[in-house]
Amino acid sequence: MTPSRTTREDPGVDGTGVLETRLTGLTREEFARDVWARTALLTRRAGDFADLFSAGAVDELIARRGLRTPFLRVARNGATLPDSAFTGPAGVGATIADQLDDTALWREFADGATLVLQALHRTWEPVAAFCAGLSTELGHPVQANAYVTPPQSRGFDDHYDVHDVFVLQIEGTKRWSVHRPVHPDPLRDQPWTDRRAAVAEAAEGEPYLDTVLEPGDVLYLPRGWLHAARAQGEVSVHLTLGVHTWTRYALAEHLAQAALAVLREDPALRGTLPLGVDGPDGELDLVRERLAAAVTRADPAPLFHRARRAQGRPAPLGPLAQLAAVDRLGPGTSVRLRPALAPRLEGGRLTTRVGWLDFPDDELPSVARLLDGVARPAGELGVPLVARLLRAGVLVPGEQGPPL
Template sequence: MSTSRTGLQDIGAAPGAGVLETRLTGLSAEEFARDIWARKPLLTRRAGDFSDLFSAEAADELIARRGLRTPFLRVAKDGSTLPESTFTSPAGVGATIADQLDDTALWRAFADGATLVLQALQRTWEPVGEFGARLSAQLGHPVQANAYVTPPQSRGFDAHYDVHDVFVLQIAGTKRWLVHEPVHPDPLRGQPWTDHRSAVAEAAQGVAHLDTVLESGDVLYLPRGWLHAAEAQGGVSVHLTLGIHTWTRYALAEQLAQAALAALRDDPWMRSTLPLGVDGPDGEIDTVREHLIAAVTKADAAPLFHRARRGQGRPAPLGPLAQLAAVDGLGPDTPVRLREALAARLEGARLTTRVGWLDFSEADLPSVSRLLDGKARAAGELGVALVGRLLRAGVLVPAGE
């Protein structure tokens, strides 16, 4: 059976504990990493109140008033996804883009038993975005957030598995979850459940590893590959899914291979043409393999890994008007700090971030290094000219923002 914790209405946490401990599991980060992470499901009863993150009212706000477009929402019913054309339309004068959400069409679909899936909430709903950024920073893996709004006695999707880990936070209502063991453990991102459709369907008919009803405040963690299906019970169910897009050893191998192949482009022998009349690679493959192994042995995949990792996330929001005001009003007493979620790394004299890179003089490097701890500092402590450059680059922000 899965691990289950109950009675966690007021989860205690050690000083400095992150959201994993304080809001999702009640376990220390060390306990979660050792016993649960990527191994087995974890059901945490009454983990807390998540209404500060999302709610039924938030769903209505996004659908009816924010002018969302696809793919920020999809609609599913009885295992099938509805065509976007059935719930989108132009929004009238000055907003004639055809793929905006049609709230009337969505109401009719919802009343008919369809599940509304608000996707990528880390981009459209600030509390979820901030929470996801904190969890991502703690786990070291990118986090995406979707909300699932399901009418009573309805289900959106058949049994399936995800290619990423998930934390399911039950916001409102109740939902019954059936969880089965994997048919393809630890699937990669290019190995969706549809590649094993028959095996998934067969396994879903067997005895469930976990058959439970999530109530408001419960949290369910599922590693990638675990089969699951869920159905709302007596009322509307709203739950938030935090998808953890885990980095794998295979991903590191991809980075090593890319770095090795990049190095081999500079090898004249590897660029040379195969001899005339060669029938297949048999006469050359062993030597090519030796060159490839040597290149992999020497390859440094770290720069590619960090570049790919930066590319999978976004920095904290930046207000252009507040930023301009900070630049115009910059003085020695102006408080500034590093913009959050930049994935900033100082490599020699170069600072690489999600918004680009900057090179610095030896004289500026100590101040740049100090900024990486994220603490607020007066511009005069760092150098007003340096701070101005970093504000214009979107690397620093006013400390009050």
């Protein structure tokens, strides 16, 4: 390992994005040029993450939020326990048979099991806001899990993920062993279990990085990098932010789908193969020619943007606050674009994660102004337009805080 390339000590906090100010100490440009999808990066003392998550948050989620699977899984010695080992009925008034059983979880944890709180970007607001901000910076979807490991325990064997990760050590310490990939840049349908033997062999070799993460440290691993971690002399709590990176292969899939949609309108390609055909050889030249032409003409952008919208969710919407905003609406009412909508205005159509709306030409300048997320009075935009967008869940009251 080359420390000067993989380690940053005491990052500065004068940048504007969370990537620089809270995770790496690198500007977005530096991270993109030297680290992103290339190499592991350890950042010591990146900051205090107590505002994002804590041991108290773990207890709150498990004991008081009525979580169900799959919002939690439990692992011991490299194996995941069945849900029945830590779930049970919810009691009187709730016909739910698989809520978390805090007593069963305590017993498993005391016996050395790791608790994995999954999808915290859906269940814990500070983490949700952080993930939304990071996703906007990176241009790729971000999700979050928390790993809670008792002293001297390990939840999972050496493995790789099919997404990039940022590991944020919250409490306690954990020793990480990191090895180079055996299968660089795995796709989402190429899990480490397909290469168990190669992973096990590589894990026996000299690690690329062998270090103990302390509270405030951050470790970035591109997809495919092997890793295993063990808690030290106290309970370890860390957040893993999973970055589900878009790939050129995904873009190729969208291009192929778009090309096939073009070929559906080609009479020659819809034609029946000759009677008695026993193979494709006599037809491939025509198919290749028409397919190549379709690929040249096809536009994968709509499919790409649709898939991207589907991989994220808009910021939470409170129905009572929204109704109050509609009822009190007047020229002085402050409104703004709902965060994390992934809006696109093309022609007269606005497409977002909550659907699409068409607008007449005279309303388009006001709609375009809304896309910067800045709060504005309804009178500046047009009260009827604002009323429509509030009812559609595209706008929210402006006093709800800054956009993510």
